[in-house]
Amino acid sequence: MDKTLCRYHPAQPATWQCLPCERSFGDCCIPLNADAPDELPVCPLCNVQLQFLGAANTAQPFWERIPSFFLYGLQGGPMTFAVLLALASLFMPQSLILWGCLFSVATKYFHSVIEASCQAGSQAPSLLSAFSPEGFSLFFRQLVVFAIAFGALWLAADFNSEALYWAVTLGILLAMPASIIRLALDKELGAALSPDQVGQVMRAMGWRYLILCAFLFILWQSPGWVTHMLSSGLPRVVLVPIAAFLFAYFGVVMCAMMGYAVFQYQGALGYVIADENGQASYPTAEYQRRRALAQAEIRLKEGQSGQALETLAAALERNDHDIRLNERFHQLLFGLRERSRCLRHLSHYLPLAARLNPSLAATALLNARQLQADYLPEDAQVCEVVAEALLQRHKTREALSLLRNLHQRFPSYPHIPRAYLLAARGFAEGLGQVEPAQKLLTFILTRYPQSPLLVEVRALQTTLAKLTTQA
Ligand SMILES: [Zn+2]
Ligand SMILES: [Zn+2]
Structure with missing residues (x-):
């Protein structure tokens, strides 16, 4: 799946989409109003409500986040879970019911990790959540999936064909992560067993699904390897809890990775999940300012310079002391060679820029001189500040022209x-x-x-x- 990008900023991932005009926008173009968080943004061009794309295009790929999955497993919830499993492996009596309960708690916990991390949450669920009574049926559904997988393996082993056995093993290994993901998302056995639904997960991720499988396979094998390495000389009473602890820890890491893969491929999987950090939103005044700037830029890139000017003019009516808005307005008027309007705006913009950003004022003055060769600001202070900024740019003649006869032009200037x-x-x-x-x-x-x-x-x-x- 290719990432969709902002139509106007090809380096920015798209987060919104307008269906009527078929344009995608990034956060760069669609600021949000913090004072009206429920207000859905509209398309800057056709005013139709935009569709949220979630974090589908902004998510970091899961293979770049491997260390974070290992850290995820070190949190309080997963650690208590691993300790519980280790203790149970040592002290729990050989009762089928007790072990059944333990496995259902473990399955529930693994599934809650998948669910939590497909929201890209960095906080692991607490172990207590695995003991809540609801959702135990999930365990039975997972059990059915595993039973079918083992049944298939068992049947394949019966055929006395090594090739067939390995083909089935490989098939199960490849299908299992997608099936677990499907079950965690849809909670339905039908979905977890349906080749079509499981295939959709694989298709959504494409060849990168294989990376996920490879990582999961390595993780799945790691507790075995570690205990195998330790097994020389260590007694059973030490080895069994270590194996149980590692099984729990690596299980959580695997589930965190599968969950995150869902988050990353949400668009292709048909989900919309926002990033945990959310999008930047601004107080009303700042929001209006940013929206005007973004809209003007979009209009300009669409070749609608007239509308770009009007957008900025309307924003300046609300907030005529904003330097960015004024600067954009000036550049636009100058670029369009709107001579008289630009000169009129300069009498407001130049004193403002001289006060807040002399370098912008120097640029504006050089522009003004192109429109009117003898242009002079109407304020002594502005002349002095702009002259200083021009001198720094080695525009000496222009700077000196601003200071010529200053004592005659402004006799009261101190x-x-x-x-x-x-x-x-x-x-x-x-x-x-x-x-x-x-x-x-x-x-x-x-x-x-x-x-x-x-x-x-x-x-x-x-x-x-x-x-x-x-x-
Ligand atoms: Zn539109
Ligand atoms: Zn943009």
Whole structure:
């Protein structure tokens, strides 16, 4: 089964689907409203309610999670279960009824592990859940499945053909995990025995089902190998509980792996299971902001730039101080060469960006100059901040044009000395023009003798003086 991806972000797995317009969306495009968790999201294009795809496309493959299954078996629930089995193997009397009860508890516990891990839960079920009275019939159903499997093996052994015997063994080994998964999911004997239903599990996983089988086979054999290695010299009284303990532990690991395989292949198996961590959802204001940004991007990628603009304009009406929304709106207007609208928006956007993100303001100013060559912000502070950001980008001429005649354009601006010191540095360092820099410094010294920046002004003056004498 191939993963479905977000139509607009091919690196993101799809989590939602719109049936009418046949588009898949990732979480990237569909933010959720934390203040209205029951509200189902709608398609950004046709406004129809979206279908949730669950974690089918986001799930990590089970073969990349092998260590986590071994850790899973080390939790409190599985450990008590393993200890219980070990103790029972030592102390329980030889009573068929008692052993039958123990096996049913064990089967129930294994099945609850499969169920829990097919929700991708990292918490193992507690052992107590295996003692609850409901669901014991599951044990009998599992028993029937095992009995049929053993019956088939027994029959095959009767035929005196090694090839037939191995064929049947292999067939059972291959079918068993799928059958157990089917029983855990549907709780019906019919489903666990139906070749069609069991085959569906295999088809859903494809050749990767073989990886699952191989791992399960290794795990199934491990308790035997370990006890075989230990068996030299150890007495029965030690060996039997160790074997029982390992059987329980590896059983839980196997079930956790099978359960997770269901989680991973839920789409192909016809289930919808959300990730334990759930999807990110946001408070209403943030949700609206993200939705507007995502919708505008989708509209733009669909070639509907007009609608993209309107989406952003509507979002800006609610929240006109959001820098991201403003930036997207500006870039879109500029990209579409909507000259007058872009310039009008700049009178709002430029002061905002100068305050929150001068680098964005510098970009916006360079854009503005392309639309109107003599564009100047209407605020002295904005001019100074943007000029500084432009100087950092080595856009010296553009920066200096913002500072030219600042004292005449904004006579009441209190930071003229600071702005002119910046301009002097621009002339000297950016353009290598010492003379205009010196003029500016002299201007500061004569016009603003009270300025706290005089020390810096004199220092720069001295440096420039040295430069001219050397030259
Ligand atoms: Zn749609
Ligand atoms: Zn997306």
